[in-house]
Amino acid sequence: MADITVFLDGLRSRGEGLPGNRREDGTLVPAWRHIASLLDCSSSIEDTGSGRLILESGLPIADDCYLDTPVTADLDGQPWHRRIPFDEAPRLARLLSTACFIIIAYLSGARVGEVLNLRRGCVSHDKDLGLWLMEGLYFKGAEDEEGNKIPEGTVREDPWVIIEVAAKAVAMLEQLHDSHLLFPNRLKPIKTKPGMETKRRGEARADRIIADDITKFIDWVNERCRQLGRKDHIPPTPAGRSHPAASAAHWPGSSGASPAD
Numbered sequence: 123m124a125d126i127t128v129f130l131d132g133l134r135s136r137g138e139g140l141p142g143n144r145r146e147d148g149t150l151v152p153a154w155r156h157i158a159s160l161l162d163c164s165s166s167i168e169d170t171g172s173g174r175l176i177l178e179s180g181l182p183i184a185d186d187c188y189l190d191t192p193v194t195a196d197l198d199g200q201p202w203h204r205r206i207p208f209d210e211a212p213r214l215a216r217l218l219s220t221a222c223f224i225i226i227a228y229l230s231g232a233r234v235g236e237v238l239n240l241r242r243g244c245v246s247h248d249k250d251l252g253l254w255l256m257e258g259l260y261f262k263g264a265e266d267e268e269g270n271k272i273p274e275g276t277v278r279e280d281p282w283v284i285i286e287v288a289a290k291a292v293a294m295l296e297q298l299h300d301s302h303l304l305f306p307n308r309l310k311p312i313k314t315k316p317g318m319e320t321k322r323r324g325e326a327r328a329d330r331i332i333a334d335d336i337t338k339f340i341d342w343v344n345e346r347c348r349q350l351g352r353k354d355h356i357p358p359t360p361a362g363r364s365h366p367a368a369s370a371a372h373w374p375g376s377s378g379a380s381p382a383d
Contacts, residue, residue: 125161126161126172126175126176129157129160129161130175130176130179130181132190133181134181136190138184138188138190139181139182139183139184140152140153140157140176140179140181140182140183140184141153141156141157141160141184141186141187141188141208142183142184142185142186142187143186143187144185150183150184150185151183152168152176152177152183153187154167154168154173156187156208157176186207186208186209187207187208187209188205188206188207188208189205189206189207189208189211191206193205193206197350198350212309215298215299215309216309216335216338217338217339217342218294218298219295219298219305219309219335220332220335220336220338220339221291221339222291222292222294222295222304223237223238223305223332223335223336224336224339225287225288225291226240226284226288226291226292229284229285229287229288230256230282230284230288231282232256232258232282234329234332235329236258236259237258237305238305238326238327238328238329238332239258239259239303239305239326240256240258240292240303240304240305241258241302241303241304242296242301242302242303242304243296244256244257244258244292244304245257245284245289245292245293246281247289253283254283254284254285254286254288254289255281255282255283255284256281256282256283256284256288256289256292257278257281257282258278258281258282259278292304303325303326305326305327305332306325306326306327307325307326307327307328307331340356343355343356344356
């Protein structure tokens with residue numbers, strides 16, 4: 123019962139209602155499966171004493187299941203986003219990952235494939251020189267001692283020198299997931315049986331996948347601009363379809379030469 127009390131007191135202190143679902147007839151009911159997941163208990167909690175305690179708490183039922191993480195960033199003095207529904211979090215995480223890709227590709231000088239294959243821990247700060255350094259693989263011209271092409275790439279002898287904004291984008295990606303790759307094909311681990319390690323599908327994101335991600339990111343930004351009455355939307359690309367190598371070159375404020383090329 124202690125966990126139930128802490129859960130309910132937390133909702134009260136934040137002024138929130140019980141996680142809820144809306145039936146087809148419009149009726150709001152507690153989202154028992156989500157509540158059970160939060161409390162790490164059986165989904166049959168609805169039929170237990172704990173379920174009755176929740177129902178008798180007097181708390182209203184929210185119209186969705188929201189993250190309890192507060193929205194602290196603002197845009198024009200207003201929260202950048204309303205409370206985030208649990209089911210919307212994966213999509214926003216993917217958009218954030220794509221934004222980080224654009225920043226790193228535009229500000230590092232690394233090629234698309236090199237950015238997509240960056241590993242956790244690739245950025246370091248040389249305090250003596252005051253430089254941010256990014257290590258990674260290179261693919262173009264990667265050959266072994268006999269002149270044979272190395273398709274999986276090889277480690278660059280000289281790291282890229284990047285600015286702090288790009289370093290912060292890398293740090294953000296390292297907080298976003300636990301994959302050894304900064305841009306895994308799948309952010310959310312695949313569910314496995316209890317006791318088994320979580321797995322991720324695929325490896326690094328492919329060019330065509332990041333291209334689709336960029337298109338979705340542009341659409342999302344422009345829709346948010348429309349909703350907020352802003353005019354600083356992202357204009358369409360000259361080719362009509364976003365391409366990762368061309369995105370940095372076309373990005374607002376760019377001089378037209380893509381560091382990703």
